[in-house]
Amino acid sequence: MAKESTQVEILDAAAALIAERGYTATSVDDIALRAGVAKGSVYYNFGSKADILEAILQRGVGRLSELMSSAREGREGLDALEHMAAAAIEVIRDRTDFAKILAAEVFRVGRQWEESIGAVREAAISQFAEVIAPMRPDLDAHLAGGAVFGSVLVAGLEWMVFESDRPFEDVLAVVKALLGGLVKA
């Protein structure tokens, strides 16, 4: 194990392909070709194809947790939610492949990488839920966190995939409008 640059090439190539075609439809041959290395090198750097996806997920969850936590720090209520949403949208913009893979895998159970996917769910939905809970004790916090994360994820991907000419602020404005609905009248 070593030569970090090769590993990053492999991870980036795999993320792009898996985001577009899905895990099973992406062959190790494809990954090697796109990364510009031989298949043997892929298996020198990663134990299996599943390990590659795990690594992609780990990298993504690290980034998402980090940015969302620091966006939340020292804030609460609507202010916290708005900053967390902005942070999440940034991750979707900068790691669109990861976001697509996430969208495809979050609601599947029983797959090999279920735990890693669960960690992303926690990082995103639960963090939103924790902030919402004291604001709206009348709502189920997890479902509300899911709804908020869903609006961020789908609006963010809709933006990156189909309307990438729009500015970041347009996406944020939409999400902020919906978040406003969580403030008690």
Added chain:
Amino acid sequence: MAKESTQVEILDAAAALIAERGYTATSVDDIALRAGVAKGSVYYNFGSKADILEAILQRGVGRLSELMSSAREGREGLDALEHMAAAAIEVIRDRTDFAKILAAEVFRVGRQWEESIGAVREAAISQFAEVIAPMRPDLDAHLAGGAVFGSVLVAGLEWMVFESDRPFEDVLAVVKALLGGLVKA
């Protein structure tokens, strides 16, 4: 072509498997086994594995369009949005497999069934967008439609997959809260 019951068995089996593992990871053998028929019968009823997925998508989009259109009929503004969201949540509840496949495939481009998936996007996001546009000319209607549909889809699937003991009303309450944010202050 005929014997509708066999076709429905195949479609249901395929939808369940594809929802859980994805299209490529689901073999025609698996589908035949779960449907309780031989592989030859699958190919007698459908031209290819891709055709099966197309049929699943068509069936789903039909149902979604139908329910959302009639929920919208004769209403406008927040009232229309709330009824449309309720209709969409019903579809997610009754056709959870279809909803999972949708979540996995909406943001992938260049696949064989891209058109059918596009039709679902239209049916869902555009219908929301049309209602939102006159309410909020300050927002990008498509992004807003995407955000609303995302909150419905993710909250709905979160409900069905991880919190199915909760009542329908809890999900609807969460989505209604967010929709309230779209009403101009």
Added chain:
DNA sequence: GTCTATATTTGGATAGAC
């Protein structure tokens, strides 16, 4: 209309040279 058997291709993983 449904079955079993099989032709053919593809893909994950390993061995071993350099």
Added chain:
DNA sequence: GTCTATCCAAATATAGAC
């Protein structure tokens, strides 16, 4: 640490019996 060559299992699709 990276390459090429190869093994073997799995999967799509078809042929043809019943």
